[in-house]
Amino acid sequence: MRLALNQRVAILLHEGITGPLGKTGLSLLRYSEASIVAAIDRECAGKSLPELTGIKRDVPIVASVAAALEYKPQVLVIGIAPKGGALPDDYWHELKDAVSAGMSVVNGLHTPLATMPELKALLKPGQLIWDVRKEPPNLGVASGLARHLPCRRVLTVGTDMSVGKMSTSLELHSVSRLRGWRSKFLATGQTGLILEGDGVPLDAVRVDYAAGAVEQMVLRYGKNYDILHIEGQGSLLHPGSTATLPLIRGSQPTQLILVHRAGQTEVHNSDVPIPPLGEVVKLYETVAHAGGAFAPVPVVGIALNTKHLEESEALDAITQAEAETGLPCTDSVRFGAGKLLDAVMQG
Secondary structure, eight states, X not given: OOOOTTSEEEEEOTTTSSSTTOHHHHHHHHHOOSEEEEEEOTTTTTSOHHHHXXXXXXXXXXXXXXXXXXXXXXXXXXXXXXXXXXXXXXXXXXXXXXXXXXXXXXXXXXXXXTTOHHHHTTOOTTXXXXXXXXXXXXXXXXXXXXXXXXXXXXXXXXSSSSSSHHHHHHHHHHXXXXXXXXXXXXXXXXXXXXXXXXXXXXXXXXXXXHHHHHHHHHHHHHTTOSEEEEOOOSOTTXXXXXXXXXXXXXXXXXXXXXXXXXXXXBOTTSOOBOOOHHHHHHHHHHHHHTSSXXXXXXXXXXXXXXXXXXXXXXXXXXXXXXXXXXXXXXXXHHHOSHHHHHHHHHO
């Protein structure tokens, strides 16, 4: 499935537009081609989305599903990504209002909704509930076969979760296509899957099959494209992250792009320090080199998330990162990914 381009979409984003949980909804607002007619956030109702987020999409912000009905939405997308992927209790009445009003629901959380009796009872013919995080069928263990593919396989890796790995991969994919390359973005998380309609919800796959699921996806596309941009997940530095190593083993990347939030010194919600970027580069190159096929895998560039900085501060941070690592660096969302793609093609 994918988010239908011919249907009107509302995004449920309570406390997510300016808070830390709204990355799914904000990414859809930035990248989706779907007709998004309303964003629902009781904290920001009536305010300007472009002014709050910098996203150049003038979508009205309303306080509730009931208020969004004025814009005749046909699909409600749950746009938050809370810790653990559980549905907040105060979202239930909004979901019931949406389904009662005839809307389908796209759910990227770990909490499955399609089998919930109280929601199923409200569904009418033509309404669907799409639980995005479902393990694909017919999985096996990885074997390192992706290393034989002729295409470039660019994996984004991070110093933490939620630093911009998906956005970087999407920006690289966009520039690759503009330059005439046969490029494919491979989604590995719920937001990418909603955008692309294809991929692997990696955190829904049993750990023994995670690398195999990635390998299966990469093998499916690798012979038909010049370059695959593989959406990164998690971080080797994060004590709760399990996704990065299967991504390395399954995709057998040819190049890595390291993604980091400018100025961040500790892994979020922990006291785990983030080492200097040069050390993180060496860590990822060492792990990727020993990730199943033992081919050298360079980090060829740094994608710096500077969303929280003024432009002059962002440019200074980029210059500092380049001096620190000796690698090309940019904020691919803010300034474009051309510099990073140049590094990929030279690597």
